[in-house]
Amino acid sequence: MFFKSKERPQWLVAFLGNPGDMYRDTRHNVGFRAGELLASELGVSLKKMKFSAKTAQCNIAGQKVFLMLPQTYMNRSGDAVYMAAKNFRILPEHILVVTDETNIEPGRIRIRRRGSAGGHNGLKSIIMRLGSEDFPRIKIGVGLPPHPEYELADWVLGKPSGKDAKAVQDAIAKTAQAVQVIISDGVDAAMGQFN
Numbered sequence: 001m002f003f004k005s006k007e008r009p010q011w012l013v014a015f016l017g018n019p020g021d022m023y024r025d026t027r028h029n030v031g032f033r034a035g036e037l038l039a040s041e042l043g044v045s046l047k048k049m050k051f052s053a054k055t056a057q058c059n060i061a062g063q064k065v066f067l068m069l070p071q072t073y074m075n076r077s078g079d080a081v082y083m084a085a086k087n088f089r090i091l092p093e094h095i096l097v098v099t100d101e102t103n104i105e106p107g108r109i110r111i112r113r114r115g116s117a118g119g120h121n122g123l124k125s126i127i128m129r130l131g132s133e134d135f136p137r138i139k140i141g142v143g144l145p146p147h148p149e150y151e152l153a154d155w156v157l158g159k160p161s162g163k164d165a166k167a168v169q170d171a172i173a174k175t176a177q178a179v180q181v182i183i184s185d186g187v188d189a190a191m192g193q194f195n
Helices: 029-042 074-088 121-130 150-155 162-185 188-193
Strands: 009-015 048-050 055-059 063-070 095-101 111-112 137-141
Touching: 009 029, 009 074, 029 055, 029 063, 029 095, 029 137, 029 150, 029 162, 055 074, 055 111, 055 162, 063 162, 074 095, 074 137, 095 121, 095 150, 095 162, 111 162, 111 188, 162 188
Parallel strands: 009 063, 009 095, 095 137
Antiparallel strands: 048 055, 055 063, 111 137
16 A cells, blocks of 8 residues: 555655666666665565556655665666656655665765766666756765776676675665665765765
């Protein structure tokens, strides 16, 4: 059962990735993995299809939160986010986006209140559809390829291994905590704790 109009969620949290088993453990799908971990910790299941996304509703620190894993593929993440935001009338500052970031080393996360897409196609799509850059985001570090000639697309669609895999898993766990801190205590508090 979904929120009635008077029970609209106060937050929308979009975890970015690509649908399908072939992408499951890739660097590009760390957002999905963070969403699945958070949902599990909160005792909810991201199964209901709505707004072209797997979704769940939950409460965090007394606030109603709508979690989503867009199933539109990364480059069209904005379609799903826009549909949900429009339906629930949620302003960009209450749309939290979780995504991968190659310019951050594995194991680290970076929280920002707003900003450009920085070359990330999922963020580009969301900025274009919302018509705003003013939404908070958590970027999960997956690192850069080891060699300059390595294609970035191949890198993000590859799976981390060895110590990188462990570091990425640690960052995913931090991200699940950071989402809750942002909603309970605000972006600044989360930046101070996790950046």
